[in-house]
Amino acid sequence: MNKRRQLNYILRLLLVFLGMHAVWYVAYLLVHHPMLPSPLDVYQAMGHLGGRDIVLNVGYSLMRIFAGVLLALIVGLLIGLLMGRSALWNKLLDPVVYLTYPVPKIALLPVVMLFFGLGETSKILMIMLILLFQVIISVRDGVKAIPANTYDVLTSIGAGPGQKFWHVTLPGALSVILSTIRISLGTAISVLFFTEIYGTEHGMGFFIMDAWLRLDYPQMYAGILLFSLVGFVLFLLVDLLDYRFMKWRK
Amino acid sequence: MSSSRNNGLCVKELEVEYKSGELALGRVDFTLPEYGIYTILGPSGSGKSTLLRAVSGLLPEYRGELLFNGQSLREQDVLIGLVPQNYGLLPWKTVKSNIRVAMKIANPKGQDRRSQEAQIDRWLSAMGIQELADRYPLSLSGGQQQRVAIARAFAIMPSILLLDEPFSALDAITREVLQQLFLEHWQANPATALFVTHDVDEAILLGQKIIVLPSSKSEAPEIMDNGAVFGLEHGEKRASDAFFDQIKRIRKVMQEKW
Numbered sequence: 230m231n232k233r234r235q236l237n238y239i240l241r242l243l244l245v246f247l248g249m250h251a252v253w254y255v256a257y258l259l260v261h262h263p264m265l266p267s268p269l270d271v272y273q274a275m276g277h278l279g280g281r282d283i284v285l286n287v288g289y290s291l292m293r294i295f296a297g298v299l300l301a302l303i304v305g306l307l308i309g310l311l312m313g314r315s316a317l318w319n320k321l322l323d324p325v326v327y328l329t330y331p332v333p334k335i336a337l338l339p340v341v342m343l344f345f346g347l348g349e350t351s352k353i354l355m356i357m358l359i360l361l362f363q364v365i366i367s368v369r370d371g372v373k374a375i376p377a378n379t380y381d382v383l384t385s386i387g388a389g390p391g392q393k394f395w396h397v398t399l400p401g402a403l404s405v406i407l408s409t410i411r412i413s414l415g416t417a418i419s420v421l422f423f424t425e426i427y428g429t430e431h432g433m434g435f436f437i438m439d440a441w442l443r444l445d446y447p448q449m450y451a452g453i454l455l456f457s458l459v460g461f462v463l464f465l466l467v468d469l470l471d472y473r474f475m476k477w478r479k
Numbered sequence: 480m481s482s483s484r485n486n487g488l489c490v491k492e493l494e495v496e497y498k499s500g501e502l503a504l505g506r507v508d509f510t511l512p513e514y515g516i517y518t519i520l521g522p523s524g525s526g527k528s529t530l531l532r533a534v535s536g537l538l539p540e541y542r543g544e545l546l547f548n549g550q551s552l553r554e555q556d557v558l559i560g561l562v563p564q565n566y567g568l569l570p571w572k573t574v575k576s577n578i579r580v581a582m583k584i585a586n587p588k589g590q591d592r593r594s595q596e597a598q599i600d601r602w603l604s605a606m607g608i609q610e611l612a613d614r615y616p617l618s619l620s621g622g623q624q625q626r627v628a629i630a631r632a633f634a635i636m637p638s639i640l641l642l643d644e645p646f647s648a649l650d651a652i653t654r655e656v657l658q659q660l661f662l663e664h665w666q667a668n669p670a671t672a673l674f675v676t677h678d679v680d681e682a683i684l685l686g687q688k689i690i691v692l693p694s695s696k697s698e699a700p701e702i703m704d705n706g707a708v709f710g711l712e713h714g715e716k717r718a719s720d721a722f723f724d725q726i727k728r729i730r731k732v733m734q735e736k737w
Contacts, residue, residue: 382567385535385559386585386635396580400571477571477615 266447271454274447283455289431290459293349294421297356298410305361306406309368310398319369326365334358335420347428355424360413367409371402403474411467418460433459486548487513488534488639488671493543495529504529505696506543509688513548514669518676518686518705520729522737525692527675531641534673535561547639547671558585560637560670564644566624568616568631575599575612578631585635602630605664622653629657633664640665640672647677658684659713679733683708683725684716691729693736701732 250268257267266274312319312326338355345351379397380388388396425434433456440449488511495504504526511517521527533541536553545552561567568577578599582589589595603609606626616624625645632640645661646654662685665672676682682689687709691701707721716722 378563378565378567379569381535381537381563382561382581382631383584384537385561385641386581386637387556387558388584392584396569396572400569403571474571477573477617 263446266450270447271450274445275451275454278448278451285431286433286436286452287455287459289429290421290425290433290456291463293352293424293432294356294417294459294463296349296353297417297421298360298414300353300357301360301364302406302410304357305364306368309365309402310372310394312365312369313372313402314398326362330362330366334362335423338423342427352421352424352429355420356417359416359420360410363409363413364406367405368402371405372398374405375401400474404471404478407467407471407475411464411471414463414467415460418456418463422456487511487515488552488673489544489546489549490530490534491544491546493530493533493541493545495526495533495538495541502526502696504533504541505693505698505700507690507692507700509690509700509702511671511673513671515687516665516672516674516685517688517690518674518682519690519692520676520679520682521692521700522694523677525694526696527677527692528643530692531561531643531673531675534639535559535641557639558635558637560632560635560640562625562628562632562640562642562645564647566616566621566628566645568624568627570616573613573615574603574608574619574627577616577627578602578634581631581635585637598634602634605633606630606660622649622657625649625657626660629661629664633668636668637670640670642672642674644675644677646681654681661685662713679726679729680717683722683729684713689725689729691732691736695736698736701736703728703732 253268257265308322312322334355337358341351341354341358345354375397379401380393383393383396421432422434422437425432426438429435433452437449437452437456440446440452490507490509490511493504493507494502497503507526507530509517519527519530529538532538534545534552536559547555547557568574569580572580579595582595582598590598600609600612603612606629608623608626608630611619611623611627616627619627628645632642642661646657649657658681674682674685676685683705686705689703689705691703693700703725705725708716708719708725711719711721
């Protein structure tokens with residue numbers, strides 16, 4: 230029963246995938262200009278890319294996203310927990326978060342570049358900045374939403390703060406954290422593209438821009454497809470985590 | 480120092496205030512002998528749960544003294560098993576791992592893994608829920624969840640067992656089954672136990688003494704001996720004369736004080 234539903238889902242995904250290619254092909258016939266190559270040409274161009282090339286570019290992009298997400302999670306979890314568990318810290322930090330949250334983080338790109346140079350640090354930092362505030366806010370609210378009496382039994386048998394964090398606070402806030410990551414991942418990927426335009430010779434953003442400047446349109450589209458694949462893989466990963474850790478939610 | 484010779488849980492002039500200064504629990508005084516079980520009966524708002532929270536160490540502030548075997552309860556490491564009304568299970572952990580976590584925290588040096596697992600299995604089958612071991616609490620019925628909570632409370636082998644209206648959310652039949660199950664296992668693994676309830680029958684069925692809290696915080700609670708019923712076989716209690724006499728007596732106290 231369940232298997233059939235899964236199969237159904239995959240079939241639908243495939244159908245949509247093919248449908249999009251059909252639309253693309255029709256558009257290609259209508260436009261009839263090198264700036265929109267046919268799907269076949271693009272896949273051929275992708276085939277010409279060496280495996281090493283693909284792995285290197287995709288790998289760099291993934292590495293930057295992972296580092297940025299991880300950093301945002303660590304810092305955001307700490308601050309969010311502090312704000313969720315202590316009224317004093319919440320009062321102190323709430324205005325800070327409130328004031329900085331609406332600042333479009335992408336506008337800080339030049340600042341981050343000035344301070345941290347053109348290398349990996351500024352790229353990872355940008356991704357972290359995009360995610361950080363959302364993680365802070367969702368962790369804080371997630372922690373606050375855990376009913377106080379959830380801790381009672383563990384407290385009464387003498388659990389320490391570390392044990393309470395590990396067994397109650399973290400799993401209790403995990404569902405909100407996962408949905409935040411899912412939502413902000415899209416933004417993080419777009420920002421990644423911007424940061425890969427400069428100061429690097431690897432990564433999907435670089436690859437796409439490079440192909441564009443060389444007027445190699447099939448390869449440019451191949452890059453866009455690969456970049457989308459990176460995003461897709463990341464979403465699948467979040468879904469996998471969700472499946473693994475959210476089994477308890479009926 | 481006559482109290483230092485008193486074994487068991489000694490509650491001396493315990494009073495708890497809300498932050499507003501209003502009394503959450505009027506003065507309570509009683510001594511529960513070690514391995515004894517008292518039930519606490521009271522209307523909502525009489526401070527029943529507050530009393531349990533004070534004993535379980537969840538309340539930072541109270542007036543009066545709580546002694547266990549002659550020494551302050553807070554200054555010694557007394558293991559407390561708590562069974563709250565909402566079962567207190569962690570929804571993100573399976574039945575088994577709920578019990579495992581409690582055992583690990585209660586007894587960090589504890590047994591090796593294998594004897595711990597054996598212990599968990601023993602308690603799950605004692606409560607008749609072996610087949611639920613790998614399920615998550617949200618997929619269980621209230622009665623099943625409460626069985627898990629009781630298994631967990633017994634599995635850590637506490638010195639003091641506190642039950643806060645554990646069966647009040649359950650239907651009548653499930654409640655009776657669990658009352659008997661609880662009493663059987665308490666008799667086999669005695670711990671000093673306080674059982675809070677708002678159900679008169681339950682208070683009479685389970686307690687050696689019954690502490691009736693008044694609705695007014697300025698009145699003293701009434702402590703009633705229940706030995707006549709407690710001495711009977713559990714199955715015979717409900718039909719006995721002693722049970723009906725006790726109900727009448729408690730109803731009278733309730734009319735005066737509630």
